[in-house]
Structure formats: C-alpha cells, structure tokens
Amino acid sequence: MTMNVSVQLNSVEQRAPSACTSATGCPVVCAQCRVRLFAVCAALDDEEIGDLERIAEQQSFQAKQTLFMSGDAAAAVYSITAGTVRLQRDLSDGRRQVIGFAIPGDFIGLAMEDSFSFSADTLTDVSVCAFDRARFTDLMSKRPPLMGRLHQVASHELGFAQEHMVILGRRRAEERVAAFLIRWRERLEKVSGRSATIQLPMGRQDIADYLGLTIETVSRIFARLMRERILLDVPQGVRVLDDQRLLALLPD
Amino acid sequence: MTMNVSVQLNSVEQRAPSACTSATGCPVVCAQCRVRLFAVCAALDDEEIGDLERIAEQQSFQAKQTLFMSGDAAAAVYSITAGTVRLQRDLSDGRRQVIGFAIPGDFIGLAMEDSFSFSADTLTDVSVCAFDRARFTDLMSKRPPLMGRLHQVASHELGFAQEHMVILGRRRAEERVAAFLIRWRERLEKVSGRSATIQLPMGRQDIADYLGLTIETVSRIFARLMRERILLDVPQGVRVLDDQRLLALLPD
DNA sequence: CGGGTTATTGATGGTGTTCAAGGGGTGTGG
C-alpha cells in the first residue's frame, strides 16, 4: 500500500494561495470536479452548486480505512469523487453482507436514519465530498432541484437494489458472478468509458459477500470462466474475451 | 371469491350525489382517507392534498388481478389504501422473485423508469389511489413538500431493501422465515395496530419466492415452528405463541 | 528472503432442492 497521502483524482485543484495539504478538510471547487456531470450535483444550476460547494468538504482516505461504522451517528453524507468504497452490514456471528460498492459519482447516505445501518470502508485510496448532514438536509429543503436530483438518485438505487434481490434470491452461483461482472462493468463505463478489461478493486471475499456466496465458490467460477476462455486474468481485474458467452450466462 | 365489486375500506365516502359505482375511476376525498396519516400524503398541508386529490383516481380491484406487468409503460403510480399487492420479477425460465408486498400506505412506482421493471398483482381485494404519472411528476416539481415526502418514502424503501439483501444473501432458511414474520408484523402494526396474530394474505409459494426458498422448505419451517409451539396455525395467518423464541431465531 | 494475507484447488459434507405422493379445504355439480 502506498504511504503518501496522495490527493489523487480529486475534484479540487488548489487555487487559493492557502494550499490545503491535510488529508481531509480542503475546500471544494465543483467547477473542476470530474464527477460533476453524473454525480448528485448533475443538472443543478450554478447557484445551487454554489450552495453545495459552500457546505462541502473535500476529504481523502487511504485504502482500507473506515468512513463510518454501522451504528455511528450519521453526521455527514458523501459524494464519491475518486476510488471505491465498500458498504456492508455485519451480523453478530461474523456473517457479512456487502450491500454495494460506491464509485465516483455515487452518493452515500440516502437510506439513512439518524445513524448508519451499514459500515463504509475504502478499498482503494478515496476522495469524497463530505456534507454535514444537518446542513445538507437544510439545503435540500431550500433547494427543490437538489431534492429532486437526490430523489432521482434514490429511485435509481432502489431499482438497482431490487435487481440485486433477484440475483441473491433466485440466481445460481455462476449467474451471480456473471451478473456482477456485467453490472459492475456497466457502472464503470459511466465513469471511465467502455473497456474490455474490468477493473476489480475488491477482493474475492468481497465479491462473495456481495453475492451471498463463499470465496471458494467465487474463485472456482472465475477459474472456470478463464478455463473456458470467457475471461482472461489481468492484474487488478479481468478482461472479457467473449462478451456473447458472458451475457448468455445470465438468462432473464 | 366474492363476486360483488365491493369498494371495501376505501378512502372515499360518496358525498357528491353523482355516486360512482364503477370498479374504477371514482373521485377521491383524501380528508376521509384511512391511510392519510402514514401514506405518501402524510405531512402535506391542505393545499397540497387538494392538488393531489385533483389528479387522484380511486380504483378497486378484486383479488388475483393484475395492476400492471413488467415492461408495461408506466402510465400511473399508486398509493395503496386497502388490501395487499404482490410485486414480482419473473425470469424467462420461470423462476420468480417476489420484490415485496405492498399494503395500505405503501406507494408503488418509486423505482420506475418509463416502464415498470416488475409486475404487480393483487392478493386480496385492493383499493388504490392511482395518479397519472406525468401529472404526478409535474405536481412533484411544483410542490417541494410532496417531493420531499416521496424522497423520504424512497429512502425508507431503500433501507428496507438493503436489509432484505442481508436476508437473501446471508441468512439460513429458518432465519429468513423468522425475519419475514417479524418484519411483516411490524409493517402490519403501522396499519392495524399490534396483534398477536399475523395475517398472511400471501400463500406459501409467495413467501418462498420472497425469501429465495422453495415452497417445501417454507412449509417445513412453518411446521417446525408450530411443532415447537412458537407459532399457532390460525385461519389466514399465524398466531405468535412465543415472541421471545421467535425473535431469538434471528441473530443480528 | 520471509511473513502475512489472499486466492486456488481438492475432498467431503450439509442445507435446501427436487421429485413424488398424499392430505385438506373449498366450490361445483349431480
């Protein structure tokens, strides 16, 4: 793991002479944000963006850090600008369900009461826009378009969650892995554009806990897909060799 | 099945002399609606309710009818005022995932694009407030509190969906059934108040498809819970004999 | 090179599925 506190891929270029070099707490310049066009801030006018900018705080995290734990008071909500965050719920006996992986453009804190019902950990170095929750809620009520946009995002997430229920409830192991790869690739495309190789910042265990399987089952299925020349093992991910057969694994 | 087109438990008492006796298309009087206090209309002021009322249309359905099918153009959204609706996604090979059961106060059409991604069928006789989607969307943008309320509902649904992911992904069969009973009871309480007996308008197959199990497994687990005097079989549902042991089945 | 973590692969086993048969309720028609 690299040890420099790199503010990689951030939405902020230090314009003010008072450069902020700490890992957290930098001011935000939305105009230059790379997720501006598809994050929660999309489709907001300059005035609204200005309001958001004023309560936003740029924060950076290294890989394998914790944004918050289940049960923590929900003091802030987050818009991811770089990296991947794993959201999970833990049962008391050690079982774990990964609720999702948040990537640039994603918003964390939609389904939140006063405290978080899941934990969030970084899989890679991560940059976020953090918003004080009280102020964000306040702004939402004053700025209907922001509310509207957030509702859009929440509705989309709900649909995504429902599709995942089908995967968890009614699909076999191989279908789950195929569905994961296809859906993950679709999401990456929105951030980085189409690519034959699928970056996988999460480990096998994370995929297993996301799909309701064991790490061994996931590993075996990856191995089979590679043996059958559907996938090719590449560093930090997989390359899709045969799109047709990958999609064919997933009846709908 | 009773054959009279009964407008049972509706939010509308016919005040106007022009009584509407058809099964669908009656005007709406929200002031007398029994779900007024917890449905999407909750926490709206009289003016907003008036707006809603104007675009609402009371509709009634008998049991085992279809509100809409997956793929249908999403012409309307619905607020349930009586009865139970089953939401499901069907795979091409016959597998089925029940996404949820909608009861009075619930809103259908949150996670919707231009077409529905799931089907909705009535399990009992059902009454709904139907809203033309275009008009509803329009009203939402004009009435921020309505938008806010809808976002509240969507957020809550998202949290509920995430919890269901844990159930589907990481819980054993008995835990799933226990979780279903506990969560279903909680929801019924908000409508009808606390009761030792849990009404179950859905069949075993529906529960199985909701929990990602087979009907046989669900049946066996119900049988076991009754043999162990945790549940008692009653018509149209179950009675909880031992709350403690039911809750103890569900580690968290 | 060495220690720890993560992934792979094989052997065995269990939970839940599948297949099969029968029970119980309800509505219908003789």
Added chain:
DNA sequence: CCACACCCCTTGAACACCATCAATAACCCG
C-alpha cells in the same frame, strides 16, 4: 348431500449445489 375436481399445502426420500474443511499456491510488501 355427497362426489369430484382443483388448488394449495404438507410430508417423505433422494439428490445437487454450494459450503466447509484443509492444504497449497501466489502475491505483496516488509
């Protein structure tokens, strides 16, 4: 009123998929 069909549910037996257990391999930094 009973016979019958139909649907849903229940129960038993065999099986399959995936989990578990175990050992080894690959990897990554130290």
